[in-house]
Amino acid sequence: MMKKLYVLPLLLVSLFGCNKKEVIVLDFDVKPEKSSYKVGEAVNFLITGNPDQILFYSGAEGHKYIYKDRTEAQSDQISLEFATNRRYGSDAQQPQSLRLLASQTFAGSYTTAGVNPADWTDITPAFTLSGIQSTDLAYVSSGVVNLTTLTSLGFTLDKTKPIYFAFKYTGTTGTTQPRWWVNKFDIKTTTTDGQVLPVANITTAGFTSVKVLATSPVSWTFGTDNILKYQGGAGTVGSNQVWAISGGLSLTKVQPDTGVALKNMSTRMDNYKNTYTTAGTYTATFVASNVNVYGESKTIKEVQVTIVP
Structure with missing residues (x-):
């Protein structure tokens, strides 16, 4: 009887050991078909093995594996560029009809009462505005201006x-009140390592119209x-400050590289x-993984890609 009691646990250990499930070990490698490619030529990466999933980072700006978790970046150069199109009206009759202001003390109240001009600095002199154009398609670049260099205008x-x-x-x-359009x-x-990263653009800046002169039509x-x-308006249109x-x-804050x-x-x-699209040396990264309910097996392969003009 005692002999059977010792044998039973050994049988159970053997049984469960035979049925143990594990993640399938990865068999994966990748390399470019050639040592170099021309700009615009498709780089052909040859893949061996068949992992469940593959994630690819090209190494181009915005797609670098080393920055996949980066959400903040420090820089001494933060630039702004916009573009304007102006039509109708004249400077003599409607002087300084458009100005660009900046503030870091605005309380975020987008109402007539919530806008205190004392919170704002006119930084227009650092930029170029459009003259009167004969077509809607003629936009003038403001120039690229480093926002850290505006202390002479009173903005630090x-x-x-x-x-x-x-x-x-x-x-x-x-x-006639001038018409102004901004399309950029x-x-x-x-960044300190030379990366140029987007902070905002015309669609993400989130502009809101506020009638600082409440009667503006x-x-x-x-x-x-x-x-x-x-849109401005004819001479009969009421005065505006908007x-x-x-x-x-x-x-x-920056978006992590993707x-x-x-x-x-299934594939x-x-x-x-x-x-x-640009010549240079890129570090392309392939992240391969096998994943199931028992865990994950992952491997990362970095491949140097040379792109010539």
């Missing part, structure tokens, strides 16, 4: 605080064409092609 940037921008429109009844508003940060609009518009104020923009999911367990992939 604090990179740790959100920044607000406002396009201030002023028009006086009695003569790009803020970028250049016209508002700023932003439509599906992604153009910020102030601001298009952005959301509070963080100058240190990869592309190439496959899942097989023996190669993958990617095209690079």
Whole structure:
């Protein structure tokens, strides 16, 4: 009887050991078909093994594996460039009809009472505005301006605080009020290692029209064409002071670099092609994994890719 009691646990251990489930060990490798490629030529990556999933980071700007978890970046160069189109009216009759203002003390109240001009600094002199154009398609670049260099205009940037921008429109009844359109508003940060990262653009800046002169008959609009518009008006239109104020923009927050999911367990992939548009040396990264209810097995393969002009 005692002998059976010793044998039974051994049988149970043997039984469970035979039925143990594990993640299938990865068998995966990747290499480019050639040592170098030309700009615009599809790079052919040859894949061996058949992992359940593959995630690909090309190594181009915004798609670097080493920055997949980065949400903040420090920089001494934070640039703004916008583009304007102006039509109708004249400077003599409607002087300084458009100005660009900046604030880091605006309380975020997008109402007539919530806008205190004392919170804002006119930074227009650092930029170029459009002259009167004969067509809607003629936009003039403001130039690329480093926001950290505006101290001579009375604006000292604090990179740790959100920044607000406002396009201030002023028009006086009695003569034609100019029409202003803005189709570009790009803020970028250049990191200490030379990466140029987007902070905001015309669609993400979040402009809101605020009638600082409450009786203003016209508002700023932003439509599906992604153009910020102030239509102005004829001489009979009432006087206007209307601001298009952005959301509070963080100058240190950036989007993590992203990869592309190439496959899942239901497909097989023996190669993958990617095209690079700029010459240089890239570190392409493939993250392969097998995943099931028992766990995950993962491997990371980095491949150097040379792109020549």
